[in-house]
Amino acid sequence: MSKRASSKHKIDRRLGENLWGRPKSPVNKREYGPGQHGQRRKGKVSDYGTQLRAKQKLKGYYGNISEKQFRKIYAEATRRKGDSSESLVGLLECRLDAVVYRAKFVPTVFAARQFVSHGHIKVNGRRVTIPSYSVKVGDLIEVKDTSKQLAMVIEATQLAERDVPDYIEVDHHKMTAKFARVPGLADVPYPVHMEPNLVVEFYSR
Numbered sequence: 001m002s003k004r005a006s007s008k009h010k011i012d013r014r015l016g017e018n019l020w021g022r023p024k025s026p027v028n029k030r031e032y033g034p035g036q037h038g039q040r041r042k043g044k045v046s047d048y049g050t051q052l053r054a055k056q057k058l059k060g061y062y063g064n065i066s067e068k069q070f071r072k073i074y075a076e077a078t079r080r081k082g083d084s085s086e087s088l089v090g091l092l093e094c095r096l097d098a099v100v101y102r103a104k105f106v107p108t109v110f111a112a113r114q115f116v117s118h119g120h121i122k123v124n125g126r127r128v129t130i131p132s133y134s135v136k137v138g139d140l141i142e143v144k145d146t147s148k149q150l151a152m153v154i155e156a157t158q159l160a161e162r163d164v165p166d167y168i169e170v171d172h173h174k175m176t177a178k179f180a181r182v183p184g185l186a187d188v189p190y191p192v193h194m195e196p197n198l199v200v201e202f203y204s205r
Helices: 010-017 047-061 068-078 084-093 096-102 110-117 151-157 198-201
Strands: 121-123 138-145 168-171 178-179
Touching: 047 068, 047 198, 068 084, 068 198, 084 096, 084 198, 096 110, 096 138, 096 178, 096 198, 110 151
Parallel strands: none
Antiparallel strands: 121 138, 138 178, 168 178
């Protein structure tokens, strides 16, 4: 499993945005970057810098995805017919850890990765421990019976800071979720503005 080397809150401050829309984000108090030079006025950003920032935001949002994994997802998106940026978002949202997070079985995307890795999730009745597992339309995702009463799970289902998107059909009484369809960019409830088209431009340079 890839491990994040730096604090996830530093990503928020470096980008100057509350990436996950969480009330504990330091950006809510300090809208500038970390370190002694964080408050310096920023100069004009180049096209490359704008594209890099878009990539950092999208990649950072999904947690511990490595650069190698992210580039592989981009490569798959460009192989598909249609808009590559829409395909990129669709592939990211099909990841099992993303679906578990969207279904509000866990409070954060980082917890989702760990929750899947530790064997708490079943897909179509079979235990899956790979966070990057690609969920198909119609798949049934459920929390294992012995994990349904975990404090973290109960807390997550009651979170008011985000809603379950309409491309996932959730039953929080049974702790099951059905992946109804692959979403497009407009369907995904990102707390900040994402620009996957710039990510495509970044990698296609």
